[in-house]
Amino acid sequence: MYIIVVGGGNVGYGLALELQQLPDYEVTIVELSGSRASALRDELGEMVVHGDGSEIAFLEGVGARRAELLIAVTADDGANLVTAQVARHWFKIPRVITRVNDPRNEALFRKLGVDSIVSASDAVMAQIEATMPEHTLVPLMALESAGLRVVSMRVQAGSTAEGKALRDLTLPTGVLITIVITPDGALAPDGSTVLRHGDEIIAVIPREADETLRAMVTGAHPDDGRS
Amino acid sequence: MPQSFSGVHSILVPVDGSEASYRAVAVAAETAKRAKAHLHLIHVIEVPRSIPLDAPLEGELQRGEAYLERAEQIASEHGVSVEGDLVQARQAGHAVVDEGVERGVDAIILGIDYHRPFGRFELGRLPQYVLEHSPAQVWLIRYPAPDAPRR
Numbered sequence: 511m512y513i514i515v516v517g518g519g520n521v522g523y524g525l526a527l528e529l530q531q532l533p534d535y536e537v538t539i540v541e542l543s544g545s546r547a548s549a550l551r552d553e554l555g556e557m558v559v560h561g562d563g564s565e566i567a568f569l570e571g572v573g574a575r576r577a578e579l580l581i582a583v584t585a586d587d588g589a590n591l592v593t594a595q596v597a598r599h600w601f602k603i604p605r606v607i608t609r610v611n612d613p614r615n616e617a618l619f620r621k622l623g624v625d626s627i628v629s630a631s632d633a634v635m636a637q638i639e640a641t642m643p644e645h646t647l648v649p650l651m652a653l654e655s656a657g658l659r660v661v662s663m664r665v666q667a668g669s670t671a672e673g674k675a676l677r678d679l680t681l682p683t684g685v686l687i688t689i690v691i692t693p694d695g696a697l698a699p700d701g702s703t704v705l706r707h708g709d710e711i712i713a714v715i716p717r718e719a720d721e722t723l724r725a726m727v728t729g730a731h732p733d734d735g736r737s
Numbered sequence: 738m739p740q741s742f743s744g745v746h747s748i749l750v751p752v753d754g755s756e757a758s759y760r761a762v763a764v765a766a767e768t769a770k771r772a773k774a775h776l777h778l779i780h781v782i783e784v785p786r787s788i789p790l791d792a793p794l795e796g797e798l799q800r801g802e803a804y805l806e807r808a809e810q811i812a813s814e815h816g817v818s819v820e821g822d823l824v825q826a827r828q829a830g831h832a833v834v835d836e837g838v839e840r841g842v843d844a845i846i847l848g849i850d851y852h853r854p855f856g857r858f859e860l861g862r863l864p865q866y867v868l869e870h871s872p873a874q875v876w877l878i879r880y881p882a883p884d885a886p887r888r
Binding site: 512536538552555556557559570571572573575576 | 785786787788789790826827828831835870
């Protein structure tokens with residue numbers, strides 16, 4: 511698999527270190543700054559290329575037409591957005607992952623059809639929420655093209671869901687509970703699966719179902735917090 | 738040519754089909770013979786990133802074989818038997834330095850042309866990279882330009 515990483519900052523560098531260890535992966539890192547590219551090349555070798563990853567001609571030259579994945583992780587949201595658009599619509603790269611530095615730009619990225627967005631603030635928030643899980647719904651993964659998210663929740667005592675079988679719960683439309691993790695291990699639930707206090711639920715949900723599901727499983731009031 | 742070759746037990750010469758690179762082979766072969774050193778030849782096919790690194794490049798492979806054959810012939814005329822290697826890489830400089838490190842060579846000998854593309858002498862990308870990054874000795878062989886006035 512051929513992967514192009516645009517942006518040789520700390521994120522791009524870390525990705526390159528991980529990806530180059532995987533067999534059958536070929537990685538090119540594109541870095542705009544000449545001095546940074548040179549420093550990276552000293553360590554990572556010929557996988558590093560100096561140039562502007564948002565330019566069509568340049569991306570053509572580094573093999574964007576045969577890339578299966580492009581990851582835009584510069585510190586510049588504008589550059590990331592342009593790179594993602596060019597990758598997606600000009601080169602038809604099947605998978606494009608984009609970093610959003612400023613959370614205020616997330617909506618714009620979504621509106622413009624960027625299918626996979628990584629937000630540093632969301633990632634940190636998920637880590638924080640995972641450490642105080644009483645009333646939280648932890649986003650694990652965004653499936654932007656389908657408008658869905660994979661989330662994790664823990665069933666709380668006294669919540670609507672506690673002690674009930676899944677078939678007896680009126681789940682919001684589009685919610686798919688895929689895994690229930692109990693003290694005995696993970697199981698693929700069916701309608702007869704009864705949720706107990708402390709069980710962890712992994713679910714695929716539409717974004718608009720966040721608050722209703724969180725209230726049902728954790729007992730939180732819809733206005734209690736964010737997700 | 739240096740009279741002392743202490744510490745030189747293994748030499749690498751990149752061959753690109755230029756007369757300068759063949760002259761470097763001749764110098765390297767003569768040096769290897771006197772120093773009883775091993776001689777290695779390499780031709781690097783630079784593969785554009787628009788195609789996979791291991792893409793079959795018949796034309797380039799045939800050309801590379803021909804370059805190496807001539808270089809081997811030159812070495813043989815100096816009494817040194819050697820077989821060259823063909824390598825596909827994104828950048829020749831990286832490949833030459835990597836090959837040198839992998840083979841543990843003590844010296845890389847480069848033949849360079851007399852380039853004055855914009856009225857100023859330019860070393861070229863490969864020598865520049867090898868000079869900067871090779872942990873081994875680097876010898877540059879530059880003969881006068883063919884049209885250089887004799888003094």
